[in-house]
Every structure is written in C-alpha cells, then in structure tokens.
Amino acid sequence: MATKNKLLFSLDIGTRSVIGIVAEQNGSQLKIIATERKEHRTRAMLDGQIHDVPQVAAILEDVKNALEVKTGPLKQVAVAAAGRALYTMTSEAELEINEVITAETERSLDFIAIQTAQHKLATSNTVADPTLYYCVGYSTVKYTLDGTQLKTLVGQRGKLATATVIATFLPRQVIDSMQSALDTAKLEMSALTLEPIAAINVLIPPTMRHLNLVLVDIGAGTSDVAVTKDGSVTGYGMVPLAGDEITEAISQKYLLDFNIAETVKRDISADKAGKVTFQDILGVEYKLSPKEVIDSVMPNILDLAQAIAKQILELNSGAPQAVLLVGGGSLTPELPEMVAQALDIPSPRVAVRKPETIEGIESIPEELKSPDAVTPLGILKIASLNALHFLSISVNEQEFRLFNFGHLTVSDALLTAGINLKKLGGKPGLGLMITLNGEKKYLAGTMGTNAKITLNEEIAALKDPIKHGDKITIENGCDGMAPEVKLQTIIKPMPPVMLFINGSKTSIPPTALINGQSADMQQLLVDHDEITWHETKTLGEVLLKAGYTPTARKFKYLLNGAQSMFSVSPTITINGNPATLSTEVFPNDEIDFIEPTSPKLGDVIKLSELDTHMIIYFNKSECKMPAANCQMTVNGKSATANTIVYDGSEIEYTLSERKTTIVSDVLLAADFHPPSALSQVTFKILVNGKSAEFITPVKNGDKIDVLITPIEHKVTI
Template identity: 60%
Template sequence: MPTIDKSTAAATKKTSAAAAKTTKTTKQAASKSKTSKTAKAAGKEPAAAKGTGDRIFSLDIGTRSVIGIVAEYHEDDEQLHVVATDRLEHTTRAMLDGQIHDVPQVAAVIEKVKKSLEAKTGPLKNAAVAAAGRALYTMTAEAEMDVNGLITAEQQRNLDFAGVQAAQAALAESHTVDDPTRYYCVGYSTIRYVLDDIQLKMLIGQRGKKAKAVVIATFLPRQVIDSMQSALHATNLEMRALTLEPIAAINVLIPPTMRHLNLVLVDIGAGTSDVAITKNGSVIAYGMVPLAGDEITEAISQRFLLDFNIAEDIKRRAANGEDVTFTDILGMDYALKASEIIDPVLPNIENLAGAIAKQIIELNGDAPQAVMLVGGGSLTPHLAEFVAEALGMPANRVAVRKPDRVDGITDLPEELHSPDAVTPLGILKIASLNTLHFLSVYVNDEEYSLFNFRELTISDALLNAGINMRKYNGHPGLGLMVNIGTEKKFFPGTLGTFAKILLGDEEADLDTVIHDGARITIIPGENGTTPSVRLGDLVTAGQEYTIYINGREKHIRQRVTINGKEADADQLLADGDTIESREFKSLGEALLAAGYPPTGRKIHYKLNGSDTTYSCTPEILLNDNPASISMPIHEGDHVEYIADEEPKLGDILNLSNSDTSIVIYYENAEYQIPSAGVELTVNGRKASPGTLIDDGCEITYVKSERTATTVSDALLAVNFQPPAATSRVTFTILVNGQPVDFTDPVKNGDSLEVRLTSLEAPATAAAPAMNAAMQPAEPAPAPSISSFIHTPQPAAQPITPPAAPADTQPRRRTIADFIRTD
C-alpha cells in the first residue's frame, strides 16, 4: 500500500503514513459518521458557539422540495432545540436526480424558505447542507502514526484526517476519474482503529506505540458542490457544513451503539435512493441508486397524460388511500380509486425495489439483518414489501422509519415526524457536532474549495488542486560522456532549481498555514544545463619533431582528433565524442600535417557535363629515394615533394593509341593501324592531348565509331611493296598463319605474313632469291595518337603507300593496286 507523506497527512510533528485502496468506482461513497461524543472530542470546535440561543440553520435541498430547520444549542442540557421549520416545493423540475440544473430557480425557493424562517428567528448567515449521492466515489484508506504516551483527541483527529488525505491521494492515483481535482471529499467515517495490532473503537486515552485508522471517504463531483454553493450565495448564505444525505440520515436513526448490527438505511428521495450500511460497529459502505420517487410519478404522468406536478399530487393522495379526480391533457375527466392509480404502476414500484435490493447486495455481499426506508419516496405503496421480497427477507425486517425521537434534538414539531424529515434533522445534528465548511483558495489564479476540517496548509491546497511539486522542479541538465582513447570520462550536468511557493507575495513552504482567500503561486524551477567542455580542457598538444621538406624545416606536432577529424583546443565537445591523440607514423601523415596533400592537388573539372576530379599525383622522394606515402617517417628525414602542377588533357583523360588504333605484327615489327577519330574541346575551344588543364575546366571528349580494319589496310600500313608484274613471282597473304583475302578483317594483335612463290623454279630454291629481291622498304614509323586528333590544321591521314596523296582519304585496295607495271 502507498505511504502518505507526513507533511500532508496531518498537522503534527509525528511521523505518519497512509495507504489506500479503491472499493467502488461509481456507486459507493463514504463520509463521516461518528458518535456525538467522539465528534466533540476529536473534532474542531464547531462554528456555532455553545451559548444558549446560538442558531444552526439546516437546509435539505431536495429534488422535489426544500426543507429548512433552525435550532438553538443550549449548553445546560446539551440539546438542540428546534425553533422553526419550513418547507417549499419546486414549481418546476429545477433539480434532477439530486443535481441542481436551474440554479436561479432553486435559489428562489431557498430564498423563500430562508425569509420565512428569518421572520421567526432573525437573520441567517449560513446554512448546513447535504449532497445527494449522484456519481459517488468511495475510497478506503489506512493511516498510521507513531505515538508515545497517552493518546490525545488531537492525535486521533490528526490520524483520521491523515486517512482522509490518503483516500484523496488514492483517488488521484486510481485513475477511476478523469480529473481528481474536480472531486470534493464530502465526508468520511472511521471504520476502525488499531493500536499495536489490537482493534479498538476509540484511541483517546489509550497508550501504545503505533496507531492506525482505517477510513472510508466519499467524493462527489465538484459540479454538484459548486452548484449548491452558487444557489446559497445567491441568497447571501455561506456553506457552514456539508455532508452526504445517507450520512445525515444514519446519524438520526442508527446511533453508534446499534452499528454493530448489519443494518441498511435507504434514503429514498425524488431523484436518488442513497444507501448506507453499518456492520461491526461502524459504517462500512455508502452507495446510490439513480431511481427514486420520481420514477413512479413519471409512470403515472405517462399513463394518464398528466402534468408532472399534478401526477406527483395524485401519487401522494393515492398513497394515503384517497380517491382522486383529475383532468388529463385531452380534457377528459377522471374519478379513480387509489388502487386504480397504484395498480398500473406496480411494475415500476417493483423495478425500483429491485434496483435498491441489487445495490444492497453489491455493497453488503448478502441480505442484511434489517432495512430501514426513509425519505419522501419511502411512502410509495408496497415498496417495503417488494424490497423484502427482492432481498429474500421477512417482510417485518424492512420498514419505513419516521424520526419520532432523535438523540440530541428536542422540541420536534409534528411536521418533522415524517420520513422526509430524517435528512434535514441529520444535517442539523452533524452541523452541531463538527463543522466542515469551505475555504476558498487560489492556486496559480484558479479557485479551489477546501473543507476546513482542521488547520489547512499549502500542502492540502496543492493536493486538492492535483499539483505534484516534483513536476515543477527543474530537471537536472544532461551529462556529457566522451571517450579518450580506451577510457570514458563523464561530466555531469548542473542540477535544476527547486520550484518556489509564494503565499501572496511572500515565499512559503508546504507546511505554511493557509486561510480563506489565500493566493498560492507556484514558480517552476529552472532546468539544469549540460556542461561546456573544450578539447583543450582534456588533452594538450602532442610531442613535436622536425623533418625537412624541399629543403625547408618543418615542425610536426602530434595530431589530436575528434571522431577521426583533426580539431583544435577550442572546439567544444559533444556527448559521445571520441578523442584520439597519436603521433605521425607515415610519410603521408607528416606531409598532410605540413600542408602538403599526400596524394597531390585535386583538379575539379567537368567532362561531358559531369563533375569529375583528377589528382595530380606528386613525385615523392624520401632521403633521395622514391617513396610511397605509407612509408614510415623519422626525426630529421629529408623529403622532396615534386608536385605535378601542370596536368595535360591527355594525362587527365588517360588517352592512349589503343583508343584509336589496333596493333599488328609484321616481320617481327609492331605496327599501329588507325581505326577511330577523337575530337577534344576545353572551355569550348579545340584542344589536343597536350593542352594544359586548370581547375574548373569544362571538357568535351567525342570519339568516332571504330571502323573495321581489313587485310588491305594492314598491307598499306606496313608499306608492303608487291613484286613487279614481270617478275614471274606470286604471293600468299597469311594472318596468324591462315590464308586470307584482301577484304578479310584484321584484329588487334594479329600477325601478318606475305609468302612469295616463283613461277619458274621450285618454291624452295627460288624463294630465298626472290625474298631477297622483294624485301619491302623500311617500315614507316607507326603513326602516333596525335595524328588522329582533329585540329584546326588539315587532318593527319593514316599511313598509305608512297604513291597515295597525303590529303586524300584511304580507299579500299584490290589486287590491281599491288601489280607493278615497271
């Protein structure tokens, strides 16, 4: 069970704890029920003084009528003497099911009752009232307290109220209502006391170490109470005391000495039927049935087509056994006996009895020992019989009770000897014993009403407003965790500040006492901050060593990185950063630290519209020897860094002869045969592979389609000179050792061979001489790639036999081209 903070449990320096549990969510209720002696001993002094002639105004604002009673308390006999009483019915249905729906109309009826009584008693400034049990919530709570020595009435009272606050806290935590701040505690009853594990009826005068009280508290929607307050304020009345209607009734008819019996009291009004149950010496449960006398009135109105008020009058007369005459809405006249009115609505009466019996079983578990019916609705014919039948009880154990005699109240006039006078008499009695009046306080400019059942503190007001101070305290700032190598280092955030409480303009705390009209302001605390830590706060610069680059002395310092990126000492750290500090181990790291890009300068250009990057790879020498950037570096090393400052277009595009020609082999020599053309521009101007390129250039590169290379193209490329026609020599052309024709294709890497054969001598004898005579001229130099680049000058042509003009396009050759005519 949850423990209640002692600062809100009671106005005492003793340690107290409380626990609570929900016993019902919609129909049950709990309130105060104590003996007159107990209330006098444990309660605060009532608002009414104890001298002779001091008046108490009891007001029962019911669904059908308003009953007022004024009584004076006399100290000599410790009795309330009824001075005056009056009642007045509502002319309209201003109230439904015990809830005020038309505040001005209800206030007008209260005003008439008040003026009638004031004519007999003098001015009335406040009134004690009771609320109907519509939308009740009941919470059972326990409160404990360490006690030393003799237990006083003040200690018992504090323990009771600790239980009430525990019940209020339990309602807030139970989530049975959407907004617990919209509910008021309208009363409570102490179910039992326990002192050192021994159950007692009362703690006053006892000795022990640990006392406990089990309390049942009742809560009603704030709207019910607020509307009642509004009606009272409209008549210049303050709410002196508030209780629950069944609590009021039970204090009249079931004295504490009879509460060891399992008894049920049902207050049947016009709109609701409120239930209270006693057992084992205390009130154990409260409940409510949303059906009452108006259900029968409505049934008569519907059956005979009557105005509701006329139907109510007919119901009462028929209940008294009188014959009735009336005219319905159609103008038809009726003269009926009482039975002719009651018999048609018997099913409705039986339904009401069934609902009451069902609620009793739900609260009590089984049939009680006896049931007492009070309130105007209890006079409904046959209702008691139907309730007994529904509960399976003897008919004589369910009875309608009238307040013929009430302990503590004398001089009852005859008009109060009726079942509907039980509740106003009970209100009167409770108001004389212990006054639970309201305090109006403001929390953050919103008004709240608190029951003044003891000296209230700011803690009580915040609990009523549903404010948890922890939510107003500033939150701690987020911490900072960084990784330094293999270690983690944590820097906590600053703490938030506590919320401040102002009572008026002065600072206060939870235990500060409040009074009516108090204005409480909660100033939220400020949140803490995340610490600001810079890299230099954690690490210092690394070790320095010297190297020489291009003859210049360079001082290289150990590198410190955050998440892999080099950082300076002023950089702020973020949560989760990884800090690493290590010396330069490679040539590339040393060059980068010294300001030389290890992989060379980057040139950004556009090639055919696409962004591209080219690295001007430098030539690097370490101690006069070629080196790679992954090689280790040492103190005093000499580095030569030769940058490629002027890249050429051919280097950038990586153009080669293989892009525009094929290679063949002829007589152990390599020949290139043009097979495609290339067109280059830089920034819109014609360019060649030797054109220098700068950062940001726009380059276009267009290569013509590769043409098929034939055997005749290959013969021309190798400057083959065929024998003269008179030489009596024939020849065979072979590609890769296979005979071919002039129009057959030649591929990259093919081997070309020409075999000559004499027509006069055997091939084996004549071939050497003929070969010697027919040796081709020295092969012409293979054309380079530049000869195939379109430039403003006349285009270079593929190599052709000497007889071919240089400025004509090559054409396909036939055998006739190779026949000498000389």
C-alpha cells in the same frame, strides 16, 4: 427564544422540500426546539442539485425566518449534499503515539487519512480535474493500534495507530450552488456532510454495524446508498432515480401538471380509502382507486426497485442481511417488496424506517417521525460531532474552500486548487548528447528555478500553516538554459607532431573532426555532434593538416562523346621510401610530396604500341611492324600520345582495323634482301621453326628465321 446553550441549525435541502431543525446542544445531548418544513414552489432542484439558486434561496430564507421566530437569530447552518456524481476514495493514515489517545487525536488521525484521500483523488486520474471536486464527508472503516483492530482508539496506549477511511467527493458545482443559495439567505455554511452519511448515523449506530445492512435514502431526485459490514461503513453509492420518477410517470400517464401528479402520488402512498380525484390538462376528470393508479405506473416502480437493488449488489458484492428505506420516496407503494424480490431476500428484510429514538437527541417531535426526517436529523447529529468545517483561501486571486482538518498547510491549498508545483517550476535546460571517439557523453543544461510562493505577500514554504482568509500567490519558475560548450572544453591536450615536408620543418596538431569535418577549438557543440579527437598519425592526415591534397587528382573528359574520368596520384615518400596515405608517421620523419602532373593523351586513352604495331622477331632481332592506323584529336586539334590533356577536354580517337602482315613485309621492314639466283647458296624461311613462304601470314610475337646454306660443288674425276 433565548438560551445560554449552543444552538445547532441543520437544513436538509431536498429536491421537493426543505426541512430545517434547530436544537440546543448541552454537552453530548441535543434538544430540538424548533422545526420547519417548506416545499419548493417550482422545480428549482433536479436530482438533488440546485438549478435555480434564487428560488432555492427564497425557500431557505422562508424556513430560516420561520425558525428565527422561535429561536432568535440564526447565522450558521449545517447541510448535506446529495450523492449525484459521487466519487469515493479509501485511504489510510498512520500516527506515532506517545501518550493516551484522546478523541482529538483520533479525529486528527481521521483528518490525515482524508487529506491522503484528497491527494489520492488528485493523482489517480479518476476525474479530469480534481480541483472541481470537494470532500463532503467520510466514514472510518477501521482503527488499528500496533496491528490490533479496535472499534475506537480513545483511551488506548500504543506506539503506532492507523485509521482507514472512506472519503466521499462531489463536484464543486454542487457545493458552490448550495453555498450561493445559503449566502443569498444570509446563512454561513458551518458544516457539510453527505446525505447517506447523515442518515446512517441516525438509523445504524456503530453498535449495529457488525451486521451487513444497507440504508437507502430515497428522495425525490436521487436514491443514496450506504453499506455497513464488519463493524464499519464500507461503501457509499447513488442511484439517479427516485420519487420524481414515479411522479413523472403519473404526470405522463394522465397528462397532469407535475405538482398535481405529486399530490396524486402522495394520496396513493398514504393509502387513503375511496377514490383519488384529479383533472388533467384537457379538463377530463378522473376518479380512480389507489390500486388503479399504482397498477398504471407499476413498471416505473419496478425500474426504481431494480436500479436500487443493482447498486446494492455492486457496493455489497452480494445481497445484504437487511435493507432500511428512508426518505419521502420510500413511501412509494410496493417498493419495499420489489426491492426484496430483486435482491432475492425475504420481504420483511426490506423495510421503511422512521426515526423513533436517536441516541444523543432527547426527544423527537411528532412532525419529524417520518422517513424523510431521517436525513435532517442525521445532519443535526453529525454537526454536533465531527463535521467538516470550511475555511476560505485564495490562490492566485481565485477563491477556494477547504475543509478545516485542523492542520492545513500551503500544500493542502495548492492541492485543492489543482496546482502541481513540479509543473510550475522552471524546466531544466535541454542538454546535449554528443559522441566523443565513439563514447556517448551527456552535457547537462542549467537547472530551472523553483516556483515562488507567497502567503499574504510573504515568502512561504509548502509546510507553512494557513488560516481562513489567507491569500496565496505562485509565480512560475524560470526555465534553465541549454549549455554553451566549446570543443576545447571536452578534449584532452595533445602535443603536435614535428616533421619535415619537402625539406621544411612542419608542426602538425592533433586531429579534431566534428561530424567528419575539420573543426576549430572554439567551435560550439550542438546536440548529436560526433567528435573525433586523436593524435595525427597517418601520412594522409599529416598532408591534409599541412595543406596538401594527398588524394588522386581527377580529370574529367569526353572520349568519343562519352563522359570519362582519369586519376593522377602524387608521388609520396617517407625517408626516401614509397608510402601510402595510411602509412604511420613519426616525429622528425622526412616526407617528400611531388604534385601529380597533367596526364598525356596516351595515358588517358591507354594507347600503347601494341595497339598500332606488332613485334616480330627476325633472326632474333626485334622488328616493329605497323599494324593499324590511329587518328587522335583533342578539342578538335590533331594530337599524339604525348599531347597533354586538361580537365574538361574533348577527345576523339579512331583506330583502323589491323592489316594482314606476311613474311615478305617483315623481310622488307628488316631490310633483308634475298640472295640472287646466281649466288651459290640455298635459301630457306622458317616461321616459329616451321618452313614458310614469302606470302605466309605472321602475327604479333612470331619468330622468323632465314637460313642460307652454301651449295657444295661436286668434283668430277
């Protein structure tokens, strides 16, 4: 039927059935002109989520066609999603105000808060991939104006307005499957909300939200929970148990087809008089009273009641003042009493509610005055107020749907697509960390380039607005490069030192070392290089720069088969004075450098005369006495102490044991002849001042004195 007023079409796509409502909108009032209810032919939905898109689409098309007979063509529809895998984010937004606040300004503030919630979810690590979640609805917790809390901002004046909202998010799979079913039914999703949000807007208007109330929408697959307190909705939750749990229990208990078990459940829920008659898959016929059936599945009803109560206590941090049950599953026998018992509140405080009158809806048809009609009526009402509308955009050729908050930008699209521009921008080139004379220095690489964004093939910025059908592409930025730094670019110029070496004027440049090795000024630096750069001040540095080897020359040799080493140092003087390698040099110093000569065998094996001779002092004169026999060979040839030894020589050296030396040996070596017996003298030997004999042994350093005294002749008278 034709009408000049705007038509609103809402669909409640439930697990067991689909309810469609069409209403005329005239200002703020809605007039219901048609309604249709159809059940799924198969279990095409489980726990509130579409599992068989073609089957669900077929039911949607049936409902749509039936309604169009009364209303004319229907192109757009408002829907609600169940709360399975639900996430909620509380966020706040601020807005500076310069004029009287309008309803549109208040709505814009809500949407800014929702965008903040989206960003909060994307950066919270709550979900593995935030791009797989859509915002499906929100509730405003509170408004404040210049610090004062208000129920609404509309008509107020002030400077700073804030809104706190609870935004709810569901997996994209839930929404995308719903979108696919609507597309197949040739319907466009015009608005989307969450089922408990829809229900609470029907039964608990803002004027009642100062009470601590809980609304539970018990469907076939899920039980959705919403809590009000202190004037606002304070939380949403979901229980993955509902009416199908009871149906399944009846099916298992009596071996029934699921659809037959559903019929049995409805019969006992309607509290029909008499017996409930049914037949199991084996042909056995049952005639039971409703109480008998109820008693058989009572543990399952209790499990559902306790699961609902547990969710309520978690969301509300305690028992509420009252609980309102809606949805087809709320008709489960004795469920309200069990929920009350689990919450420890009076039984009358838990009640099943039906929509009798709803503010903004002129009248409610009798067929909609049932608990399972609350949600579709709520969807209809929300669609007339502040529903979230979709717009489609593509990011890098992948389609995404965004809720049209009114001021969407490229940044919002990238957030929805899960694209982090910081990760797409080119990374800075790796820098170099070096040490120069003990001080750490960082040499930065070049910066990477930013990601390139185009909007409909035009260069765009994050703040640029977007609209339905826009195409966004992003190209990764290029990474920066590591720096190429030569040694000469990081050191200060220093003049060379001018001096003389072996009479030649020589220029000695400053000392440059990289990791302890001499370095060229053109050498490229690498990470963790340790650089030493200073004036050449010590004799050792000067000689190295001049090409000399100032350190000792080492000779390796074998001595009696054992590996040994001998060092020979050069002779170095500065201005005629002996110097060490650490001696400081100055300009115009004269350095003499005499290369070390090859060592002699006596030096190598440290052979001295004391090893083969002993020194005896005879009458105060030195006398060398052979004490041991020494035999030496170099590379198999006989050698003396003066034989030159080269690197790698093989030396054999033997020294016989010292022989005993006596006084007579010394006298013989000194060519001393004792006086004859006929001489007129006396003869006395002293060793170290003590009387001795010819056979007295002597040792190195002993003093031998021979005293000869003339014999005095006596005169006889």
